[in-house]
Amino acid sequence: MESLNFVEKKVIRVGAEAVIKEAFWKNHRIIVKHRVPKRYREESIDLRVRKSRTIHEAKMLIHLSENGIPVPLVYFIDPVECVIYMQYIEGLELRNHPGAVERAKRLGNIVGEMHGLDVCHGDLTLANIIADENQGVWVVDFGLSGFNADLEEKAIDVHLLERSAASTFPTQTKKFFENFLKSYSETTGRDAAKEVLEKVKEIRSRGRYVAR
Ligand SMILES: Nc1ncnc2c1ncn2[C@@H]1O[C@H](COP(=O)(O)OP(=O)(O)O)[C@@H](O)[C@H]1O
Ligand SMILES: [Mg+2]
Structure with a gap:
């Protein structure tokens, strides 16, 4: 199997919920959306919330892509770290x-x-x-x-x-x-x-x- 060696480059946005980074997989520019821990939530609840939102978002992106709606393609999802690796939309x-x-x-x-x-x-x-x-x-x-x-x-x-x-x-x-x-x-x-x-x-x- 090819190694999933993503090279993170720079932070594009720090939102309320997630940190958005630009990264590279080989020569492909991609987006890494990482739902980071929130200290104000109890740890186990926080993990559950971040994990379920990550999975939910990935499921929806895949559903919409399959139906021809222009959304980023999902390349890879890491539900443990709460990360989605997806297509970088230039624009x-x-x-x-x-x-x-x-x-x-x-x-x-x-x-x-x-x-x-x-x-x-x-x-x-x-x-x-x-x-x-x-x-x-x-x-x-x-x-x-x-x-x-x-x-x-x-x-x-x-x-x-x-x-x-x-x-x-x-x-x-x-x-x-x-x-x-x-x-x-x-x-x-x-x-x-x-x-x-x-x-x-x-x-x-x-x-x-x-x-x-
Ligand atoms: N796949 C993508 N391609 C290019 N830019 C993106 C992509 N995903 C997010 N962004 C940029 O990062 C910003 C924040 O990402 P978003 O998914 O909206 O997270 P948040 O929950 O922080 O609003 C977006 O407004 C957009 O400018
Ligand atoms: Mg947003």
Whole structure:
């Protein structure tokens, strides 16, 4: 068997939950997502949480890849150390991408297909979407995702995405969301999209109510 000799290079991101590193396996640039221990949790509970999220995220990535959704390929998983080794997506997070409004069209198809599989993302912000150089759009970070998603969970995805766009580029949010919804609706079908959008409106108004 070939040895799994990953050479870690640099830390790309230290998130709330995980450390993201760039690494190499032979000549392949890869991503290493390591869920690191959290001291505030009791040790055995902490290990259980990190391990189950790691396995859950890997399962979801594999499920989505198998169904043609553009997510990083999983190369290897280490459930003991709570690490996923995956495809490195070359590109820019959508929040930093100058062509984000245009890419919203492709994103609408992708999220529509995902919701068609009854999968919700759970944290659909512009930091978790990567735009590549070839008009491609990719989705990452499935730790909070769900199988068998219901209407409310799908609507929360759409709501979060809109809020994320609104805080990232306020003046272009409307166009971004229009582009997104048009292709989302083309993919899911108009009736399904209408139902989700009704729910989004309900969530929005609930948010306003809570804020007062
Ligand atoms: N496979 C990948 N390819 C390229 N960049 C990635 C990949 N996975 C994660 N990243 C980058 O690292 C950031 C954090 O990773 P993420 O999985 O979202 O973890 P966190 O739970 O910390 O948000 C992402 O926003 C993205 O910029
Ligand atoms: Mg993230």
